[in-house]
Amino acid sequence: MHLFRSVFDALRSVASVAARASPLSSHSMAAALSRALKLPGKKGTDLGEYDPLTQADSEDEIEEDDLVLNYPRNGLSPELRGRQCVDEEEFDEDEWRVQGQQPQRERVGLEPEGTGLGRGQGGDSEEKAVRVRGAVQTAAFLLPLSCAAVLVLLCAFLIPCPQGALHNTPRWETELGDVGGVTSPPVALWDVDGDGLDDVLIGVTNISNDSQPMSSQSKEYSVMAVSGISGQVLWRRVLREPLISLQCGLQTGSADPHYRELETSACILISSSHIISVNASTGRTFWTAAVGNVESHAVLLPDLQGDAFPELLITTLPADQVSDLALVLISGRSGALIGRPVNFNLTAQGKLIGPLLHETATGAYYILFGLGTVEAVSLSYIYSQATGRTASSRVRLKDPNWERLRKNNTTLIHISSGAEQVEFLLPLVAGLCHNHNNLDTVSVLNASRSDWILVCGVNSRLSVLKQSDTHAAWTLSLTSIHSRPVSGHFNDDGVPDVLIDQSANGIRKVQIIDGTQGRSLWEAEFVCPRLAVEDSSVLTTSGQSVFLFWAGDPLTQSQNVTKAAAAEPVQRKLFLLHPYYPTILLQLSSTTDTVLTATVSYQSQQKDASYISVSSRPTSSLGLGNRLLKSFSMKAAIAAGQIVQLGDVSRDVGAFHINKFFRRLSFKQV
DSSP states (O other): OHHHHHHHHHHHHHHHHHHHSSOOOHHHHHHHHHHHHTTTSOOOTTOOOOOHHHHHHTTTTSOGGGOSOOTGGGTOOHHHHHHHHHHHHHHHHHHHHHHTTSOGGGSTTOOOTTOHHHHHHHHHHHHHHHHHHHHHHHHHHHHHHHHHHHHHHHHHHHSOOOHHHHSOOSEEEEEEEEEESOOOOOEEEEOSSSSSSOEEEEEEEEEOOTTSTTOGGGEEEEEEEEOTTTOOEEEEEEESSOOSEEEEEEEEOOSSGGGGGGOEEEEEEEOSSEEEEEETTTOOEEEEEEOSSBOSOOEEEOOSSSSSOOEEEEEEOOTTSSSSEEEEEEETTTOOBOSOOEEEOOSOOSSEEEEEEEEOTTSOEEEEEEESSOEEEEHHHHHHHHHSSOOOTTTTOOOHHHHTTOOTTOSSEEOOOSSSOEEEEEEOOTTOOGGGOBOSHHHHHHHHTSOEEEEETTTTEEEEEOTTTOOEEEEEEOSOBOSOOEEEOSSSSSSOEEEEEEEETTEEEEEEEOTTTOOEEEEEEEEOOSOOOOOEEEEBTTSOEEEEEEESSBOOTTSOHHHHHHSOOSOEEEEEEOTTOTTEEEEEEEESSEEEEEEEEEETTTTEEEEEEEEEEEOSTTSEEEEEEEEEEHHHHHHTOEEEESSOOOTTOOHHHHHHHHHTOOBOOO
16 A cells, blocks of 8 residues: 555656646656655665655756755765666666657657757647547546436426326225115216326215114215325215215316306216216315206216307106106206206106217217117207207207117107117226216217117126117027126227126126127136126226126036035135136135225326225124225236136146236226
């Protein structure tokens, strides 16, 4: 370390001398360097300390030939000084031989003093060249570094940060209070707090007096907005009546045209006699409409009054108590009734179907509804009957293929065929979960321009109706379907397929039907834990869907079906099925609670999805149960999922490859 330090000090001495004096001759420079390098040698007891930096700094005004150190001043005798000079001359000759091998440009400035031109201008040129070379090297280093810093700053400030992902909880649970019974509450998904992720809106009925659990005075009704990230309550609104429908996404605002800037997304709260439009972010009321006996959800219609706001349509019981149903038009801007209700007499009686909006290929609008049947009526007819005025040219369009189905010049067009009552009618759209209940234009267009899934009769006749002419593409006779079918892509033909549940004698049969031909693509049997919760499908980035359904343990061929059906299992399990591994199920969750309803929320930036469910947990013998709202990340649940084999798995595919495949799944919205 002492030797390295001395060398470093010697180099600093040479640099200091070169900076203060004119250019040195090669002999003088070599002498200075040699003297500095000989410093660590032995010193006599009478030798003083030698500081090369001090020595160099003290000779600013001494010429180059006088740079020989003043050894007597430092205690050297003349004999030692002579010996030192001999050593310096020998070292200088060797030093000069080495320096003589350097390029000629480095010796240009080492001319004799008599040639002042060579010494002055040559040294200046060399110094300028060194400075230019150093500046170029510095610029070459700083320029890429500056560009990289600017790029990082641009990425940090210009690229939006996925706010929801910063504090997203993979799994959360929120208690909604004690309620009576196991009725499914209305649920809707919408981004309430503006963090880019869907939040949950749910209707809640609480029991405030345990001594009278079924008394109307002891029930409290409200609607809650719960954060989809953490499960915290964002806002809560008390209601006078229980909710029968909850929908979000209506673009509305102040009725005053001077305050159009207040337009925002609204949620529609529908009770048995009122419709309330509230601000989706705060729960504040926009407008309230008293409409009588409401029987259905709201349907989003195109603008009928020319105020740039969409309209709403609902189904009510007629006030005359003679007709079967009435269709009512409501202004989406102010909530005012548009004209009067339009009454209809239907030939059949049964379960309420619809209403649904359908836009044909020619752009004509029809409303599908019925009681045990599916009827169609043009939107222009409803508007003219309600207001006595002619609708706009866009609404007046009629589809020739549909008009041919009208018989005997009747008002209604009969869609369903056969004598069996219709149980379900829904759009054939993959990944469209009815519990989203969105009123935004994109969701409405996806649903209103598709074919339909039709389930009829006690024997559950399943059909797919073509939207072009309402004829059945195929029909399949099944046993008993108690829940709504679900659409998703199982094969790669581009047509959504149908997931159905058939329950009988304690056995649940889950089956996937080809949406093109009506043939079975996949099926399996499970122990049925008396579940009525609807299934779901989630679209992946590859174009295929994963199917989610609740069931008990899978049944095998060697298992006693009678004993399995007789035993009521406690555990209810959520399974995931991917078309790539038809003999593999992934168990995502299990619970002893009664699952009432479920839906799926997409997270586009994270390419993830959240599974949201509402369940009931018994808390007393009076029929009270604690209502729970749960949510978990699909990717997190898949990573911790349990593999369940339904049949023989190929020997070439191990558990490692299966887990790797499932963990790489990503999801996207339709």
